[in-house]
Amino acid sequence: MTAMPKWADAVLVPLISLLIAFVISGLVILAIGENPMEAMRIMVSGALGSTYGWGYTLYYATNFIFTGLAVSVAFHAGLFNIGGEGQAGVGGLGVALACLYIPWPHWSLALAAALVASAVFGAAWAAIPAWLQAKRGSHIVITTIMFNFIASALLVYVLVNILRPTGSMDASSARFAEHLRLPRLNEILALVGIPFNNRNPANISFLLGLVACVAVWVLMWRTRLGYELRAFGKSEKAAVYAGISPVKITMAAMLISGALAGMMAVNTVMGEAQRLILNSVEGAGFIGIAVALMGRSHPFGVLLAALLFGFLYQGGAELALWTKIPRELIVVIQALVILFTGALDNMVRRPVETLFLMARKGR
Amino acid sequence: MDFATLIQILDSTVRLATPLLFACLAGLFSERAGVFDIGLEGKMLAAAFLSGAVAAVTGNVWLGMFAGIGASLLMAAIHGLASITFRGNQLISGVAINFLAAGLTVLLGQNWFGLGGRTPALTSGGRFEPIILPFAEAMAPVPVLGPIYSELISGHSFPVYLAWAMVPATAWLLYRTRFGLRLRAVGENPAAVDTAGVSVTAIRYAAVAICGVLCGLAGAYLATGLAAGFGKDMTAGRGFIALAALIFAKWRPWYALGACLLFGFLEAVGNRFPNIDLGLIVLPAQFMQALPYILTVVILAGFVGKAIPPRAGGEPYVKER
Amino acid sequence: MTVQANAGRPDSAAPPAPPAIELRGISKAFGPVQANKDISIRVARGSIHGIIGENGAGKSTLMSILYGFYRADSGEILIGGQPTAIPDSQAAIRAGIGMVFQHFKLVQNFTVLENVILGAEGGAMLRGAMTRARQSLLDLARDYELDVNPDAVVEDLSVGHQQRVEILKALYRQADILILDEPTGVLTPPEADQLFRILRGLKDQGKTVILITHKLREIMEITDTVSVMRRGEMVATVKTAETGPEQLAELMVGRKVLLRVEKRPATPGRPVLEVENLTLRDGQGVERLRGISLSIRAGEILGIAGVAGNGQSELLEVLGGYARASGSVRLNGQPLDLSGREDAATRRAQGIGHVPEDRQARGLIMDFSAWENAAFGYHNAPEFQKSNILMDNDAIRADTVSKMERYDVRPPIPTLAAKNFSGGNQQKIVVAREMDRNPDLLLIGQPTRGVDIGAIEFIHKQIVALRDAGKAVLLVSVELDEIMSLSDRIAVMFDGRIMGERDPATTDERDLGLLMAGVVQ
């Protein structure tokens, strides 16, 4: 018998951990001489107080949904993919190539092509570390870190020497054709009569992110591949006994993971910037780790965690805008959230467990 | 490549390898005791910041160094708490520490100095000065040996010599002392140590603390030896390279020296030859800059033999479920 | 069974000294599991005291408390009449207690010497300790017939030798009281005899020995007193001379137990499995199987006897489809590909069912629910698919409910995680899964390891029923009793070879024991 009901483990413990992280963040704000309550107010109103704020929150959340799902899928297979950053970067290259070199008549076709291209590029970037892990036992944590560095070298080279329009100062590709602009969230919501601010980058990719959540859920819990992936992640020995090939699963998990990370680029490259810029991923690959951890690697949890981090990002931006608090405060809050919900969760779980045990005995 | 160039590249190698070596040995202690640590980067960064800050304020590099070690120890304590006491996921804890250091250093730095996270530039007393070994001047004209002694061996700052000394010291501690025996045992089979009447927790904390001290030295050397002050994100991924070196070194001290020197050497060569003209094609600078990472992958691909991590590594020691 | 005449001196002459150990009211809970309940026991100085009980009865827990590995929730420990606090193993060692655990606590890549001195280095430097330890190992070896090479690396030693290292560790720490937790499970009968000689020698030197075992024969052979545990409680302590195996078995289980399997004589048909010259090298290039040849016919159980680690596991792995080997294997006359191209899934499709030796590490995913486990390995089966992509979870659940009923899995809740079932019921889930598909050949390793008597009876009946349905069964077990009572033919493995085949009707444990030790007659 487990000591604690499932809901307590899935909801109560993360919530308490989150609370602790926020309280400590508050202390940090206090320590640098600012007012935590005021800071919180600015963050909440800036990120959630208007459809404009929501737009940005959802835009960032979209990135984190994809990278969070990417990390989750690999996690389920027992693999720690730290390479989301590089995979998303290379995925962006895929988007740019798909949008720049083929004269699509309509954005929907371009979107389909960009999705495929970003997924393929992202997966390809994950493929080598995956293969090395599967075949040569090279530690995937290290190889994916290395591939992040290699990806950024590749991107600088490609952007500066190949994609950059001649005469342009900016190390970025040309702008995509105007008719390839993805529909913004406000345009979509207008179809169903919901007014939404039109000056934010939230776009159709957010809906794709939701679709990706459902797709990953189906994959993990309704398909054979997902079943094998989870079994492999829980016990490699048992998986082999059951006829599940470690090489196949490692490759499949990492390719899916890389593809998901790559697809993040559709949001940033096609949805927002409409061109490929240097460093378009901006750490979202790493945030994906935190998102996956907080979301307990479940797509629904990932969605919630991505929204939380989207809120942190947008709220933090507003904070930097209206106060003297540097933007790095957000990094600190992220760190604390990861620490308390991910690494120190037993610190909360144990007392909660004891409480439940006592309650049960008391009955 | 002429001899003088070689000496200069090697000289640069030694400097670039030093922070890696500290961090790599730090990781060695921690991981040999069964606590994986991808937070080397964060600990170094925290140490670099506080050592830079304290050295700037006091003008005393030693105070700076100790402050740096203190900062790194604090991060190590968090890692220990998470991965030893609360049996959390060691990788996650490491990730958190990296973020925490990246954020806190700038936040506090901006709060204290208002220079956007940078600490004020250090003046002479706040920095480690080169140490000229005896007879370095006199030896210089001697062919071959002269430059090797006077340029390559002499003229580094204190932490460099300390780092080199740490290698035999680590090997000695690990293989010749009671503590080392217990530490290695704890990373292989903590239950064996426990049933032998030795506290697994104490040994692991000790290892994590040593890791903290060494990362502290790595960071302090960056900010007060190689550079003259702390700059935002100045570790620039060196903690991860040290981790790769550790795996490459198969968790052994002398190999660690070799691995760190190799990485230092690759970087030094990349600095010296920003792009290499192969006649037909010119390898672009970006390729040369990515070369250390590419080589790491190649090395990890197992062309130098498979690295077997300490058997109990990454797993919290759980007696009672 | 042989009792060497008067190897142990009778204690009757001993004066009424305080007992070496006395435990009073020890209780211990692991979360919701009450492993020990208010246990009291006295162990006389200079005696060999046996402890028996079913799996999970709490034997190891009790001894681990005595050794300071766990802390009791309540209760008192007296050593030599003195109340003694044992908060950790260091305290136990100081009190003169040594323990050889069921699962050895050795550092595999350390040398024997390093393992022996670990925790008892006697100084900050190793050099001096090494020299001293080397000398005292020599002395101990002489005194107790405990030979091992001090410089050998532990992972290269046989299990028997590893056990000696464990005993040496305790003796090096000058233990007066030695606890051995199921020491003979991994030994050949000759090795076990050797161990018993060592134990008697220790007793002669005035040391106290506590011996945990499942084997009633050993209790009768060597102990002076025996305590019986059941479900965390101490149910009886009796003088060995005043009891017998039947009474002990009844005390252990709480009812009368039939220690034999009922079965009709076999009627073997066509050959189902034909193995010729099977050879396997492991990662280090060591030959684990050295030219195995055997065959099994339909309606026949072939038992493989042998001490663990002599190639039985590898044999099962090759036949189960997850280890490569060379040689030839034919199933129903069709050759199998052993090159690694065919995997465990292929084998299942070919009609081989496989109950693995280690159900927790291989046979089940402990975090998966029972229904997910009930399809494990057969998750590709057409009846479990809704479409090309989607699995039919409802169908699997329905199938699981039916299996749980037929195989008496308790509790019959398909959504319960495997880890929340007791060991016996976990095994039933695996057995149900593998047998329910009516495989032509069933590979079954250690079918009743860690399983309570009731479940043992049930599983044995199922195996015999499968045989009677005309299927071939390859049974691997380290329990000779099980091999003897189930098999129609017995093959003995030693060091990767088949040492010989025997007819259970005409062989005995001594004969098999010699083969298991590699002695060819």
Place this chain on the structure above:
Amino acid sequence: EPALIFDLGGKFDKSFNEAAFNGAQRWAEETGGSYKELEMQSEAQREQALRRLAEAGANPVVMTGFAFGDVLGQVAPDFPDTKFAIIDMVVDLPNVKSVVFTEEQGSYLVGMMAAMASKTGTVGFIGGMDIPLIRKFACGYAQGVKAANPDATIVANMTGTTPAAWNDPVKGGELTRAQKSQGADVIYAAAGGTGIGVLQTAADEGILSIGVDSNQNHLHPGKVLTSMLKRVDNAVYSAFTEGTDLQPGINVMDLAAGGVGYALDDNNAELVTEEMKAAVDAASEQIASGALAVHDYMTDETCPALTF
């Protein structure tokens, strides 16, 4: 109320953004006025920042860095009544003032000085990332070097490929040593925070360095040969001063307009010889008058004096 948006490097980068900040500060001190300022957290915020400031009524909105160009092109038409000024980029819109600097000219001057100050005949250049802007600096510098000493050798390095390349003083120092070992005794750094390490190490190693954007001579008095001044501070100052009357169009801040130049102050007075000063001032006049054309890398993406 005017507003200033800094590029991702942050306002305390000791060079480009800090120069902008200084300009704004000077305006604030002189006029007693106040202004809004903003540091960005992410790429997506560029547009957000612009819109927020425009919506909040800031006018003019000044931004530093070419990376704003694309976004400004999108945002400016939405706020026809707000004036924008962008530095380092041309955005051709009726309410936008584009301020561009002829970095190649300033770099040319310091290149000449480098060549003249060099005893070894080898000078160095250290850039942050290999992006076009940095090549523009390097190319102008190389031309100046060759003009003063046709036989001079130029050693050029880029720091890295990740954003860390702008913040790696350790690597900057190591590159400096590597260049010194190749004979360079004057090194020009155009690498943001990495440049701090270049200047520091050059001072430690007893060679000369050249600062960039702001006047960095004071960082190591007597050891920084000069600084290539890019008067971003002036651009910001004048934009703020013009206020809502900001004149749209392209404003080329070239040598003639005092937009670029080299720094001469007490800190480096002893390093700059009369002869050097004379030569550089002469070149300066020629450039200003158009008699001497310094090739701009961006016009055809080639450089007559240096290959990348």
